[in-house]
Amino acid sequence: xxxxxxxxxxxxxxxxxxxxxxxxxxxxxxxxxxxxxxxxxxxxxxxxxxxxxxxxxxxxxxxxxxxxxxxxxxxxxxxxxxxxxxxxxxxxxxxxxxxxxxxxxxxxxxxxxxxxxxx
Amino acid sequence: xxxxxxxxxxxxxxxxxxxxxxxxxxxxxxxxxxxxxxxxxxxxxxxxxxxxxxxxxxxxxxxxxxxxxxxxxxxxxxxxxxxxxxxxxxxxxxxxxxxxxxxxxxxxxxxxx
Numbered sequence: 001x002x003x004x005x006x007x008x009x010x011x012x013x014x015x016x017x018x019x020x021x022x023x024x025x026x027x028x029x030x031x032x033x034x035x036x037x038x039x040x041x042x043x044x045x046x047x048x049x050x051x052x053x054x055x056x057x058x059x060x061x062x063x064x065x066x067x068x069x070x071x072x073x074x075x076x077x078x079x080x081x082x083x084x085x086x087x088x089x090x091x092x093x094x095x096x097x098x099x100x101x102x103x104x105x106x107x108x109x110x111x112x113x114x115x116x117x118x119x
Numbered sequence: 120x121x122x123x124x125x126x127x128x129x130x131x132x133x134x135x136x137x138x139x140x141x142x143x144x145x146x147x148x149x150x151x152x153x154x155x156x157x158x159x160x161x162x163x164x165x166x167x168x169x170x171x172x173x174x175x176x177x178x179x180x181x182x183x184x185x186x187x188x189x190x191x192x193x194x195x196x197x198x199x200x201x202x203x204x205x206x207x208x209x210x211x212x213x214x215x216x217x218x219x220x221x222x223x224x225x226x227x228x229x230x231x232x
Contacts, residue, residue, distance in 0.1 A: 004162065033219060042123075042209050042222030043163070056219065091163070108220065110155075110162035 002026060004111035006092050012117045013082055020078045021114045025094030032075050033108060034067055035091040036060065043091055049075060082118045089113040121146040121212045125223035132200050133231050140195040140226050142210030152193040153211040153220065154184055163209065169193060180204070205230045 005024045013019050025032050030051050035043035046065070047057045051072040061067075064082075069075040079086055093108040122145045132138055144150060154166040167178025174186040184195045193210060207227050211220040 035220075040128075040224065042211075042224050043220070045219040045221070048219060093163075107165055107168075110164075112160065112162045 004092055004094050004109050006090075006111040006114050008114060009112065010115050010117075012119065014119050015084060016081055018078065018080045019082055019116060020076055021090055021092075021116075023075045023077070023092030023094075023111060025074070025092070026109055027073075029094035029096055029109070030072065031095045031106070031108075032069055033093040033095075034075070034077055035093065037089040037091055037113070038087075046077075079116075082116075084118045087116055087118045089115050121150055121214065121221050123210050123212050123221055123223035125208075125210055125226050127226045128224070129227045129229065131229040131231060134202050135199050138195075138197045138200045138204070138228070140208050140210075140228070142193045142195065142223060143191050144193065144210070144212045145191065146212060146214070148214075149188065150212040150214055151218075152184075152186060153213070154178065154182070154193075154195045155209045155211060155222075156180075156206050157209065157225075158206045166195070166208075200228075200230055202230045202232060204228060 007022045033048040034046040037043040045058050046061050047067050049069040052069050064080045067077045091113045093110045095108045096106040124143045126141055152169040155163040156166050157163050166182045167176050169176050169186045177183050182197050186193050207225045209225045210223045213220050
């Protein structure tokens, strides 16, 4: 399967612990996005990378959150000192970036998500 | 900033009946508009998109959507619903071709047999 993969699929942790999620995008995609989806809501944008550069961060991404994409391939999202309010589904998506396909839309392909539960 | 409103939280239709899911957006210019479907345990899947041109766009799985600039709407339709269409549907907007998406809160579709 060559789609976007995310690991782990589920994570249960205690409040105050640190957690790290991984996203492996489609191999030729240079853009990678992180979204968060809470119960009953649509996904909300957190941050995105073009290659290894983090180009935009949402106000939702507090200081306890950090994302990296060190070699422009996979990405990690770390949450430090987790809080119960961090419980959500964390979604990753990838796409070809602007400039690589002219003016056509570069569809974002989503992974299955990592469901985080903070007790 | 752009925003999306999906006024229907939950819709139930009988199998074989027609379906229309509503979506209204707020954006200064004509945005890029999308409909995604999310099934339990599955990632979001793109059903269709609108950028410009013909205001009636066709998507996968027999879905279509119509862009109405005067109403700031992009409603999703299907003439005959199948039980497998039961899922959560999200309307989304983006200002550019490779930009972040802003999603609505979703509409959960239940299909009765």
